[in-house]
Amino acid sequence: xxxxxxxxxxxxxxxxxxxxxxxxxxxxxxxxxxxxxxxxxxxxxxxxxxxxxxxxxxxxxxxxxxxxxxxxxxxxxxxxxxxxxxxxxxxxxxxxxxxxxxxxxxxxxxxxxxxxxxxxxxxxxxxxxxxxxxxxxxxxxxxxxxxxxxxxxxxxxxxxxxxxxxxxxxxxxxxxxxxxxxxxxxxxxxxxxxxxxxxxxxxxxxxxxxxxxxxxxxxxxxxxxxxxxxxxxxxxxxxxxxxxxxxxxxxxxxxxxxxxxxxxxxxxxxxxxxxxxxxxxxxxxxxxxxxxxxxxxxxxxxxxxxxxxxxxxxxxxxxxxxxxxxxxxxxxxxxxxxxxxxxxxxxxxx
Ligand code: KG4
Ligand code: ZN
Numbered sequence: 001x002x003x004x005x006x007x008x009x010x011x012x013x014x015x016x017x018x019x020x021x022x023x024x025x026x027x028x029x030x031x032x033x034x035x036x037x038x039x040x041x042x043x044x045x046x047x048x049x050x051x052x053x054x055x056x057x058x059x060x061x062x063x064x065x066x067x068x069x070x071x072x073x074x075x076x077x078x079x080x081x082x083x084x085x086x087x088x089x090x091x092x093x094x095x096x097x098x099x100x101x102x103x104x105x106x107x108x109x110x111x112x113x114x115x116x117x118x119x120x121x122x123x124x125x126x127x128x129x130x131x132x133x134x135x136x137x138x139x140x141x142x143x144x145x146x147x148x149x150x151x152x153x154x155x156x157x158x159x160x161x162x163x164x165x166x167x168x169x170x171x172x173x174x175x176x177x178x179x180x181x182x183x184x185x186x187x188x189x190x191x192x193x194x195x196x197x198x199x200x201x202x203x204x205x206x207x208x209x210x211x212x213x214x215x216x217x218x219x220x221x222x223x224x225x226x227x228x229x230x231x232x233x234x235x236x237x238x239x240x241x242x243x244x245x246x247x248x249x250x251x252x253x254x255x256x257x258x259x260x261x262x263x264x265x266x267x268x269x270x271x272x273x274x275x276x277x278x279x280x281x282x283x284x285x286x287x288x289x290x291x292x293x294x295x296x297x298x299x300x301x302x303x304x305x306x307x308x309x310x311x312x313x314x315x316x317x318x319x320x321x322x323x324x325x326x327x328x329x330x331x332x333x334x335x336x337x338x339x340x341x342x343x344x345x346x347x348x349x350x
Contacts, residue, residue: 017092018082019328020116021321022075024109025101025129026156027052027063029070030317033082033091034325038138042081043311043318046070049196056195057185064104071112078317091122095324098126098334099341100156106340114336123333127323129315130157130346133281134169135322136313137306144306145276151266151294154282154315155181155196158226158262159346160269167326171347172269173224180258180284183228187235187254191247201251202287208248210256213238217260224265231257255289263293270301279306285313 018041023030032043048066052058079086096113099106110126117124133152138144148163158175178186181198188197193204215234218227235254239245270278278298284290291307298305312319327333 018090019093019095019321019325020075020078020089020091021127021317021319021324022071022094022096022109022113023129023132023315023317023320024067024071024105025097025099026105026315027058027066028315029067029074030315030320031071031075031078032317032321033078033084034139034318034321036325038322038325040139040318041083042078043316044074044078044081045311045316046074053195056189058102060102060104063102064108067105067108071108075112075116089120091120093123093125093324093328093333094120095125095127095321095328097129097132097320098338099128099344101129101340101342103340103342106342110338110340114338118336123328124336125324125327125332126334126338127320127327128344128346128349129320130159131167131169131349132319132323134161134163135166135326136281136308136316136319137279138166139318139322140308140312141304141306143304145304147273147275148277148279148306149266149269149273149275150279150281151262151285152281153180153262153284153290155179155185155284157282158228158284160224160226160265161346162269162273162275167330169346169349172273173226173265175226175228177227177229178232180226180228180262181282183232183258184284186232190232190236190239191250196283198284198287201255202289204248204251205255205289206252208246208250208252210252212245212249213242213253215253215257217257217264220264222268224269226261226265228258228261231261255287259287259289259293262290263297266294267297270297270303275303277304277306279308281308281313283314286310
């Protein structure tokens with residue numbers, strides 16, 4: 001699809017202008033305003049991470065309670081920073097993550113979004129969180145062209161997605177057990193590092209040798225599914241056998257084995273599908289080794305590489321507003337009786 005055609009599809013299929021996005025699927029309470037050209041006018045994220053650290057993972061009840069106290073001030077700030085009147089903002093729609101995610105957390109955002117849409121008499125749309133991640137590159141790359149291959153790797157999900165055009169997605173492969181970020185977090189926990197573990201392992205890996213431990217690269221077959229739980233177990237076994245190996249070496253060896261699997265699968269996907277660009281999305285897209293591996297792959301396949309900034313890798317509401325803007329333009333407004341869908345698969349989005 002050419003850039004011109006894509007722009008027309010995105011911009012003119014039913015007019016919707018400025019959209020407020022709300023995201024509360026996990027531990028981040030986020031609100032953002034995105035305009036009709038997919039420019040981010042504001043993006044506010046408040047995390048309750050500090051409350052979860054001691055537990056080594058997100059505690060659903062704490063996350064839900066934190067959203068209740070944070071959501072109104074976060075929305076007010078997002079409207080203010082976008083230059084809108086918080087009492088009567090000049091908006092054209094409200095978009096909110098309605099799944100997948102933690103049920104208690106999703107319900108806070110969903111109820112708030114419905115109430116605002118009702119009071120302001122605006123169209124309202126429930127957005128799939130994963131589709132939101134897929135829209136993040138559009139907010140930052142002026143040269144985004146389709147077809148696009150995206151590697152979406154976060155704390156809850158790991159998928160390889162082929163996108164023939166905006167809003168179209170074919171899931172080519174996904175994890176059959178843990179998500180990539182979950183593997184980072186579990187290995188970090190085993191090593192006695194803090195939560196979330198990904199950034200800490202990434203930092204430590206710079207000081208270590210990836211050759212120190214021999215770790216298996218899982219899923220060497222032809223299909224594009226992913227698996228990380230075997231690697232996690234292999235790290236546990238290897239460190240029990242070789243307790244003398246420095247932490248930085250363990251981190252570097254683990255990171256290389258994990259990234260190698262992701263990059264091999266992405267390479268297989270690029271060999272099979274003709275695309276114009278490759279994109280990274282999700283929290284693990286912040287990983288420095290993965291970013292440089294994907295950059296090299298893109299160079300090799302002569303396609304444009306879209307690496308989101310750190311703020312766009314992790315959960316935010318601008319990506320939800322962008323996906324919502326697209327859905328609203330294509331007639332996808334939701335009814336006000338929409339419920340939260342904690343297990344909503346990307347493949348079910350139409
Ligand atoms: O997308 P995200 O903010 O939340 C989910 O929707 O899951 O992703 C959070 C995940 C965590 O598992 C965290 O450890 C991982 O992203 N992460 C990283 C890095 N930064 C965050 N993993 C590897 N390397 C990083 N630099
Ligand atoms: Zn996410």
